[in-house]
Amino acid sequence: MSAVPAAGERPVTTATFRARKLANERIVVVTAYDAPSARLAEEAGVDAVLVGDTLGMVVLGYDSTLPVTLDDMLRHTAAVRRGLSRALLVADMPFLSFQISPEDALRNAGRLMAEAGARAVKLEGGVAIAPTVLKLTEAGVPVMGHVGLTPQSVHQLGGYRVQAKETEAALRLIDDCRALQSAGAFAIVLECIPAELAAIVSAELEIPTIGIGAGAGCDGQVQVWHDLLGLGERLPRHAKRFADAGAIIRGALAGYAAEVRAGTFPDDGACTRMEPGVLDELRRGREGLAHADREG
Numbered sequence: 001m002s003a004v005p006a007a008g009e010r011p012v013t014t015a016t017f018r019a020r021k022l023a024n025e026r027i028v029v030v031t032a033y034d035a036p037s038a039r040l041a042e043e044a045g046v047d048a049v050l051v052g053d054t055l056g057m058v059v060l061g062y063d064s065t066l067p068v069t070l071d072d073m074l075r076h077t078a079a080v081r082r083g084l085s086r087a088l089l090v091a092d093m094p095f096l097s098f099q100i101s102p103e104d105a106l107r108n109a110g111r112l113m114a115e116a117g118a119r120a121v122k123l124e125g126g127v128a129i130a131p132t133v134l135k136l137t138e139a140g141v142p143v144m145g146h147v148g149l150t151p152q153s154v155h156q157l158g159g160y161r162v163q164a165k166e167t168e169a170a171l172r173l174i175d176d177c178r179a180l181q182s183a184g185a186f187a188i189v190l191e192c193i194p195a196e197l198a199a200i201v202s203a204e205l206e207i208p209t210i211g212i213g214a215g216a217g218c219d220g221q222v223q224v225w226h227d228l229l230g231l232g233e234r235l236p237r238h239a240k241r242f243a244d245a246g247a248i249i250r251g252a253l254a255g256y257a258a259e260v261r262a263g264t265f266p267d268d269g270a271c272t273r274m275e276p277g278v279l280d281e282l283r284r285g286r287e288g289l290a291h292a293d294r295e296g
Helices: 014-022 035-043 070-081 102-114 127-138 151-157 167-182 195-204 245-262 276-295
Strands: 027-031 048-051 088-092 120-122 143-148 187-191 209-212 220-223
Touching: 014 027, 014 088, 035 048, 035 070, 048 070, 070 088, 070 102, 102 120, 102 127, 127 143, 127 167, 143 167, 167 187, 167 195, 187 195, 195 209
Parallel strands: 027 048, 027 220, 048 088, 088 120, 120 143, 143 187, 187 209, 209 220
Antiparallel strands: none
């Protein structure tokens, strides 16, 4: 069950996203994968939390997002929901949960909303998935699009690299964004495309763009939790480490291990003591048992 918004706080909705774009106010999005992280993100004032299928790489230890299942997304989205009260919760639809048919996509998106508490879903792709996006939005499912570098297509793209650098590819990306907007998407993630192209798209669209590796000309930004906090093994070029939480955690664990080995943890302050009378009774009872065993 999610937290209750504080008095005077209004939950962020898809309408808030549109209003922020009209007011030229930047939108802040961060990924999270569990309740404590979601709570901290919301306390920091982010507008939206994305339960990305990046959890496959930064939490589950896979080398891509492809092995992530719908069950994985349901479990982690529900956990994040329990840590939020105000921020908009968006859940990624994992590989093959929406590509097979619009009907299959609607069924799976419905589960993410009804069972896990997502307020919107995110789909990768452009013109090709616009009919699916339309199916979802007509059924009342808010959809965030995702174009440019689409990790679920990493093998088709030939790796994790900047997209739409040439004229033809850039024009296709613009068409993708227009198709998603026409299908009812409330926002579009632009991942790893040239900053100039992202600025052009952002200016042309009526819906907000959320950039990751797409420059400052987008209407908002999204970053991965582990990159921001220094918890990953490698920092992508498009990311910035705002804290080295990994070093803090390693230091804390090393201190814990040292005290356990030295016998200084736990100390008396971390222990519960028996009442002296109860302890005396316990000792007498054990002595009686020992005597009976000897007599037997």
